[in-house]
Amino acid sequence: MSFASGDERWADVYLLSITRAVSVCGEFLAATTLALVLQQAGHGGLAVSGLLVAASLPIALLAPLGGRIADRADSRVVLVTVGLLQGLVCLGLAFVHHPVAIIGMVALLACGLAVTQPTVAALIPRMVRSESLARASGLNQTAGVIGMLIAPALAGFLVGQTGPRLPLLLDAASYLALVVAGLAIRTRRSPVAATAVTATVRYRIWDDRTLTVLVGALAAVVAGVSAVNVVDVFFIRDTLAASTTVFGLVAAAWPVGMLIGSVVFGRVPRHRITAPAALLITAGSCAPLIGCLVVGNALWMIPLWILGGACNGGINVFVMVIVAGRAPAAAHGRAFAMVSGAIQGGSLIGLLAAGPLVEHFEPRWLLAAAGGLGLLASVAAMPIVGRTRETLPSEGAVVSSEASVTGDGPSRDGGSVGDRTIREPKPMVDAM
Numbered sequence: 001m002s003f004a005s006g007d008e009r010w011a012d013v014y015l016l017s018i019t020r021a022v023s024v025c026g027e028f029l030a031a032t033t034l035a036l037v038l039q040q041a042g043h044g045g046l047a048v049s050g051l052l053v054a055a056s057l058p059i060a061l062l063a064p065l066g067g068r069i070a071d072r073a074d075s076r077v078v079l080v081t082v083g084l085l086q087g088l089v090c091l092g093l094a095f096v097h098h099p100v101a102i103i104g105m106v107a108l109l110a111c112g113l114a115v116t117q118p119t120v121a122a123l124i125p126r127m128v129r130s131e132s133l134a135r136a137s138g139l140n141q142t143a144g145v146i147g148m149l150i151a152p153a154l155a156g157f158l159v160g161q162t163g164p165r166l167p168l169l170l171d172a173a174s175y176l177a178l179v180v181a182g183l184a185i186r187t188r189r190s191p192v193a194a195t196a197v198t199a200t201v202r203y204r205i206w207d208d209r210t211l212t213v214l215v216g217a218l219a220a221v222v223a224g225v226s227a228v229n230v231v232d233v234f235f236i237r238d239t240l241a242a243s244t245t246v247f248g249l250v251a252a253a254w255p256v257g258m259l260i261g262s263v264v265f266g267r268v269p270r271h272r273i274t275a276p277a278a279l280l281i282t283a284g285s286c287a288p289l290i291g292c293l294v295v296g297n298a299l300w301m302i303p304l305w306i307l308g309g310a311c312n313g314g315i316n317v318f319v320m321v322i323v324a325g326r327a328p329a330a331a332h333g334r335a336f337a338m339v340s341g342a343i344q345g346g347s348l349i350g351l352l353a354a355g356p357l358v359e360h361f362e363p364r365w366l367l368a369a370a371g372g373l374g375l376l377a378s379v380a381a382m383p384i385v386g387r388t389r390e391t392l393p394s395e396g397a398v399v400s401s402e403a404s405v406t407g408d409g410p411s412r413d414g415g416s417v418g419d420r421t422i423r424e425p426k427p428m429v430d431a432m
Contacts, residue, residue, distance in 0.1 A: 138266015
């Protein structure tokens, strides 16, 4: 791990958080707009499903490559270059109409996210000290949730009043925020040529048993929550016979909970952010789904969804701190990319499984089953991470003759792993 050991750069944290709010709002603005475009054009569920897969699959498949780029390339160059390319792709989206072209361009945008997400995530630990990382992560997650809350309503209004082109153009403009952040943020990760023997970290997240078990449990839970994104509309509208207004209120409750969770869990002391604690919060996010077994009125789902969302926000904060603390600083990009890839893989499994299941089973039982399986995965993982000894990887196993990763930010501590016990719709474990 490598955190700021001199002055913390909270100005960079705030700028990065503002950038996240703008970019997430743009992403959800485009996602909602494109879903409406495909639905209004009569392309049906297959096209919408393809849109969702195109937005997730590249992030899962390109996680190893994206992580390597994040660790080996200048973060400023990555953010500026990829941000400009994504803006151009989104600009093109505003002028295409064929569903295959739309889905293909969404996949290209997701390829960019596979690189920018780990790049941004790896910058945050270099802006603040270890004890401040939870607060900085909570602030960043809060900004993302605010963008997520604004986007759907804004997309519906703009599409209804002006058509789909304006919101897509706004999304293209939102990528400029990434470019501005890349140029303005003083904290920077960049490869430098060493005078003698240079070093890089050969890192695989799967060599860390605690992280492997934690990420596996999270991926299982994400699969269930992603299925909920498909099932809950049938449960609320058909089983509970609720209005579209009530459905909208329930749908908004989860991100509202995430907003609360990001703030509350961002204040948790560093020494209390451990893998068992993260699994406990993960289990808490699954419990509200089981509560759907006894819900007779859709309004009762609002407090349940707020509780689940609050735990979701806590997971995002905790996993950011845990991964940053356990992975070597030079491998933060790869570590965050692998976590994001596993989460996206779980999300895809849930989305693909939900469609056929909802045709054959009662939505109430599907929601409860998703919560029960996630709860079981979390509880089963607790004793494993609880008895795993927190040890350093062998220093001799991480040295090679490649470029090291340094920064021009505040002075840093060593890059080895410390002996510590430490992270659309409803994004369980947002991609940081």
